[in-house]
Amino acid sequence: MQYRKEIDGLRAIAVLPVILFHAGFSWFSGGYVGVDVFFVISGYLITSILIDDLEKDTFSIAKFYERRARRILPALFFVMLCCFPFAWLWMAPTQFEDFSKALIAISLISSNILFWKQSGYFEPDTDFNPLLHTWSLGVEEQFYLFFPLLLLLLWRLGHRPIFYTITVLSIVSLLTAEWGWRHAPSGTFYLLPTRAWELGTGALCALFLANRTLRPNTTLSLIGLLAILYSIFFYNKSVPFPSLYTLVPVGGTALIILYGSSSTLTTRLLSNNLLVSIGLISFSAYLWHQPLFAFSRIKGISSSDWPYMAGLSLLSLLLAYFSWKFIEAPFRRRGSLVSRKAIFAASAVASLAFITTGLYGDATDGLPARINLSPLQQSYLATAQASPYRKKCHSNKSHVIPPEQACQYNQENGSVAVFGDSHAVELAYAIADILGAETGVRHFSFSDCAPTYLSNTDTPCSTWTRNTIDYISRQDDIKKVVVTYRIQAALWGDHQDTYPALPDSISPQEKYDRLHSLEATLDILSQAGKQVVYVAQSPELPFFMNQEVYHLDDSPRVIKGVSRSWWEHRTAYFRRHFSSPENVITIRPEAWLCDNDSCFAGKDGKSFYFDDDHLSLQGAHLVAQQIIKSFQ
Secondary structure: OOHHHHHHHHHHHHHHHHHHHHHOHHHOOOOOHHHHHHHHHHHHHHOOOOOOOHOOOOOOOHHHHHHHHHHHHHHHHHHHHHHHHHHHHHOOHHHHHHHHHHHHHHOOHHHHHHHHHHHHOOHHHHHOOHHHHHHHHHOOOOHHOOOOHHHOOOOOOOOHHHHHHHHHHHHHHHHHHHHHHHOOOHHHHOOOHHHHHHHHHHHHHHHHOOOOOHHHHHHHHHHHHHHHHHHHHHHHOOOOOOHHHHHHHHHHHEEEHHHHHOHHHHHHHHOHHHHHHHHHHHHHHHHHHHHHHHHHHHOOOOOOOOHHHHHHHHHHHHHHHHHHHHHHHHOOOOOEEEEEEEHHHHHHHHHHHHHHHHHHHHHHOOHHHOOOHHHHHHHHHHOOOOOOOOHOOOOOOEEOOOHHOEEEOOOOOOOOOEEEEEHHHHHHHHHHHHOOOOOOOOEEOOOOOOOOOOOEEEHHHHHHHHHHHHHHHHOOOOEEEEEEEEEEHHOOOOHHOOOOOOOOOHHHHHHHHHHHHHHHHHHHHHHHOEEEEOOOOOOOOOOOHHHHOOOOOOOOOOEEEEEEEHHHHHHHHHHHHHHOOOOEEEOHHHHHEOOOOEEEEEEOOOEEEEEOEEEOHHHHHHHHHHHHHHOO
């Protein structure tokens, strides 16, 4: 292949926004699209190499996978090895257990499948996962398990049938992604079937340009660059991905590949020596940045500490240069002293070592013996527990439980219903536990589902909300309804991205709609003759509870969370604008979880939370006792 300098510059445009997005810089709210740019570049370059080998009749599967092994594994295994001592020293057992599972999954080219099963990409806990970013390597390598064989199978038919076949498969993949973000968003984000079209787009570029002279077009290549930049600066976590929206950065990348050349403005911009230099080390930079950010957060560094995060971003580039020069380049250099047989053997040995280590860490539940805990710390950990029915009884976008099939505690056709988002889960269990066998409690909850009763949308959340409220209203057996939401996050956004500053990522119109949907929810249930109790949001924590307990320097009788003044500022808008319908009782958990100065994560060995915002069963019992008093 003829070297195209602008492709390395495009790699820099891809990797820098990814790094700055993960660092928490809000200007790069769509920086995650850099991965999609990488997918297209990869599809183009690898397919170009495959076409060249097939035309020269020099293609072999062993040769292809040798190239992939030299390109990926030395730098990847080196970063994984460097992560291990920090994981051993700093990670809580649950975190180390997840880290161990990741070591196994990466070695088996399936980390994207693991992370799909564990959590969504934009969930707060993923900020503490040093190997989360390897999901994209899983997607790529799974694609390249099958793609060379497909090309080889179709090669004798000619370029045109291959082009049409990949086009059809890519369209099917894109349409599956468009369907998937509505019905299975986490799987759609992580898995190959809904990502293959991005690599396929790069492959189509390679097929189109095969045996053709590159035809420069300044306008189209500039439109491509602007499309990528637009998605970087104007997309955010709320944009469905991958979906038709992903056509913007993917199409932009394709336009640059197809119509960029030395004579276009876009190519001159991307051929800047600084961008090209960053592009050359982009793979190593991608590998290093996430571990640096994750371990710093585990040690208590917030994304809002922007000078520190900027320094880590720069450090990721410095480490990338080191690993590119001394690890990547020597293994990839022509005439490398490391033979194909040695590469495959070393890769197998390293993979086996990581798998064995991971299996041990997983089997021992994260090796809690690594950390010497005081009795009080052990007590805090033992009570930082979620409801045992959270997975079974709690709806999410991928698993919607119809109201008719909702979980019921103690007895069927219960007279008490608990309704809301994920903050309703532990309350439902605690209320049922306190009331005992004689009173049935029905559990209606949907994860990350803001008040949407007045919404005109047909999302899984809004549809479930309307159906469930209508169902509860019609049930004569239900006499009392407890409603609760993480309303401050619904009105302002998650605090983890900004603390100790206050978040403000929700539009004024969304604030208005969600607040009035909450009021309408309470009003509808009250008018249906139910005794309605509204439980305001519990104060959030500046840390994850288990993580905080493991990192305590002593054994405090009280673990402080946010200051009372911070929480008052966080809730001020809601207190000013919320108008509770008549006859609805409002309970404010801060009355039991805060004093005049601070809010508490735990006291006397009892954890009130199990993460950074959800009450533990212990904390839920405190609030549930006040709810039951209000019934009387």
